[in-house]
Amino acid sequence: MIYADNAATTKMSKTAINAMLPYMDQVYGNPSSLYAFGQESKEAIEDARSRIAGLLNCEPREIIFTSGGSEADNQAIISAARLGEKKGKKHIISSTIEHHAVLHTLNKLKKEGFEVTLIEVEKETGLINPEDVKAAIKPETCLVTIMYANNEIGTIEPISEIGAICKEAGVIFHTDAVQAAGHMKIDVKAENIDMLSVSAHKFHGPKGIGFLYSKKNINLTNIIDGGAQERGKRAGTENIPAIMGMAAAFEEAVNNAEANKAKLLPLRDKLIAGLSEIPHSVINGSIDKRLPGNVNFCFEGIEGESLLLLLDDKGICASSGSACTSGSLDPSHVLLAIGRIHDVAHGSLRLSITEENTEEEIDYIVKATKEVVEYLRNMSPVWRDLISGKREFIL
Numbered sequence: 001m002i003y004a005d006n007a008a009t010t011k012m013s014k015t016a017i018n019a020m021l022p023y024m025d026q027v028y029g030n031p032s033s034l035y036a037f038g039q040e041s042k043e044a045i046e047d048a049r050s051r052i053a054g055l056l057n058c059e060p061r062e063i064i065f066t067s068g069g070s071e072a073d074n075q076a077i078i079s080a081a082r083l084g085e086k087k088g089k090k091h092i093i094s095s096t097i098e099h100h101a102v103l104h105t106l107n108k109l110k111k112e113g114f115e116v117t118l119i120e121v122e123k124e125t126g127l128i129n130p131e132d133v134k135a136a137i138k139p140e141t142c143l144v145t146i147m148y149a150n151n152e153i154g155t156i157e158p159i160s161e162i163g164a165i166c167k168e169a170g171v172i173f174h175t176d177a178v179q180a181a182g183h184m185k186i187d188v189k190a191e192n193i194d195m196l197s198v199s200a201h202k203f204h205g206p207k208g209i210g211f212l213y214s215k216k217n218i219n220l221t222n223i224i225d226g227g228a229q230e231r232g233k234r235a236g237t238e239n240i241p242a243i244m245g246m247a248a249a250f251e252e253a254v255n256n257a258e259a260n261k262a263k264l265l266p267l268r269d270k271l272i273a274g275l276s277e278i279p280h281s282v283i284n285g286s287i288d289k290r291l292p293g294n295v296n297f298c299f300e301g302i303e304g305e306s307l308l309l310l311l312d313d314k315g316i317c318a319s320s321g322s323a324c325t326s327g328s329l330d331p332s333h334v335l336l337a338i339g340r341i342h343d344v345a346h347g348s349l350r351l352s353i354t355e356e357n358t359e360e361e362i363d364y365i366v367k368a369t370k371e372v373v374e375y376l377r378n379m380s381p382v383w384r385d386l387i388s389g390k391r392e393f394i395l
């Protein structure tokens with residue numbers, strides 16, 4: 001099997017697994033218990049928090065552990081909204097290409113009377129122009145939430161520029177950094193980030209754990225109520241093994257980010273070059289401001305689902321921005337936002353690789369994709385119309 005769907009989730013690293021093991025059957029006390037055995041767990045959690053904070057250049061108390069990226073996004077947005085509405089500020093700025101954890105939370109707030117401005121991204125690249133963010137800020141704006149890097153097309157957004165604009169305007173800036181964290185150096189102070197969401201399973205850590213960095217002057221709203229864990233901001237007995245695994249994976253990922261990138265870029269670019277040879281295809285997302293492991297293409301005249309199933313038959317795990325996987329018939333909102341029309345957006349393929357993929361695997365993926373695209377096109381009535389000139393090619 002060739003695993004090329006690391007934007008969906010990653011294999012856990014040995015370092016992360018080993019960091020978790022002692023906290024399953026040896027140090028299993030409840031961190032809220034007063035006896036020394038419980039306090040051992042408490043100390044482990046606080047050590048993990050400090051190490052994570054150190055890597056982001058923030059204070060340990062500014063890190064809240066959550067069940068993952070989705071919860072961190074929800075808590076960040078809801079918190080900023082609650083703070084805003086107290087001051088009569090009910091306007092939020094975001095973008096058209098955010099993850100559903102952000103977009104659906106914003107939709108919920110809209111029903112409560114919040115106004116949401118979604119900044120449109122540049123066609124093809126998916127880049128957000130910081131000037132558009134600046135122009136959208138109003139006296140009523142209580143939050144700007146823009147993702148660090150996009151999970152589908154891999155575009156890395158100009159976060160420090162947007163951070164500087166928000167700082168000057170006195171507006172809270174949250175970024176969903178789930179795809180970026182562990183893959184590049186992030187400094188929340190230097191980049192003027194007030195809140196940042198991270199998920200461990202996107203950088204070889206365990207699933208179901210993540211954290212929210214939130215600047216200490218921001219009063220968080222609870223998403224989960226109950227006990228006084230996480231300074232009263234997130235109830236529930238801490239998932240200590242997962243927290244320890246996440247801290248170890250985060251350290252490993254951040255410390256190796258540059259080396260991994262150096263290994264990845266030639267593989268990614270080889271994959272892009274190979275797939276570009278397929279006629280009537282196009283790459284999605286920015287070429288230069290792109291995650292080192294992301295490749296995303298549209299192939300005209302095919303369905304993404306069929307492509308994925310046939311690639312699966314050839315042992316390749318990949319993903320498509322289109323529809324049926326998510327139970328809806330709409331193609332990816334991200335591909336539509338960068339200007340792909342419905343039919344083209346349906347024929348998309350996302351391959352997300354890591355430094356563990358080999359050159360042989362890349363060659364195999366290119367060969368297999370070429371074969372599968374040709375096979376599907378030969379069966380497709382749409383392709384017949386395109387070839388015969390009954391329909392015009394878009395790509």
Ligand SMILES: *Cc1c(COP(=O)(O)O)cnc(C)c1O
Nearest residue numbers: 068069070099101151178179199
């Ligand atoms: C995966 C992902 C999430 C959700 O994270 P979970 O830990 O799976 O809840 C949020 N945002 C982005 C950009 C993601 O890629």
